[in-house]
Amino acid sequence: MTSSIRLDKRDLILAKGAEVMTRRGYHGAGVQEIVQAAGVPKGSFYHYFASKEDFALQALQQVYAPRLARYAEALANPALSPRQRILDYYAELVAHFARQERLEYHCFIGSLSFEMAELSPAIGAEVDAILQRSADILQACLEQALAAGELAADEDCGNLAGFIGHAWQGALTRLKVASNTRVLDDFLRRLERLLAA
Template sequence: MPRPPNPEVRSRLIEKGAEIIHRLGFNGCGVQDITAAAGVPKGSFYNYFESKDAFAAAILDEYWRAIESNYVSILEDDFVSPLKRVERHFSELIEYHERQKFTFGCLIGNLALELAAQSSIARSKLKALLRTWTAALAKCLSAASEAGELPLAREPQDLAATLIEAFEGAVMVAKVEQSGRALRRFGTVALPRLLA
């Protein structure tokens, strides 16, 4: 009788696998690279994940939990005005990428570029995460409109999607250039104009 899966091994696979995929890309590493980084036998990978695509969905879930806890939660801070929350949300994300020296980019954006056309599992997960992020941002933007900080004619859902799209584009360019110029332009040009 096979042993039941160990949740610690699954967590280690996700943690170490996310690191290696973030660094090398999804197609730049194989299951053997992931299991070696996690220090587990290659054959055990499939005890925890049906496929490498299912693994991508699992690491996206874990990545989103960290983003939600550290950055999306800023949008819910009722002690700060809604517009300031939006600005702080993006400034904290920019600082995160600065600390990473623009090397890794955003795992959501990276995997969207790499997997959206080839994996329905990853595409579904990415769409769900982007919808969740957009909804959280739109809720804060709606509160900003109600507080008179944004024109009421602005559609919060569309504005939220546009902000995320502009930010993710800036993250991609920052990764290519290995420089913060694109993120600084987002923060000093795009963000203020979109929120005006």
């Protein structure tokens, strides 16, 4: 029972702290603000995390492990063609942003990568590993699309997966500046053409 309570408190700090860090950035999010958001004493933070950098590393894993699992599941759906899996996944992400009452930028990995990738090699390496896992998931689906004749026979699936991932991250960055989803709609239209055989 005690270990469950400890795990819940750690998860709470990670979830609330990641939200704070996404909004305020790594340097703008102090430990005090993180624990206030989680509603726990400051000592709890240092019980679970050796430093703010350690917190950020654990938060990246906490936030992105389930997201990568959902991505892998969506891109492995046998009920749809490989091409349709990819298009449906990104269409749902775009629809998610369009449904927001107040459009906000919610990309934790984007926030950390811009601010910390060069300053903290450990955070930079974790961000790169997460983005690479995402690209690997997409590449596997693109290879299935290639085998099914949904892509040009000479398509380089690794390069294409990287390009799509970079384009999506760029679209999210532009979303932060533009505060409307037109850039995401543009991404989706271009993705449809990009994946045409």
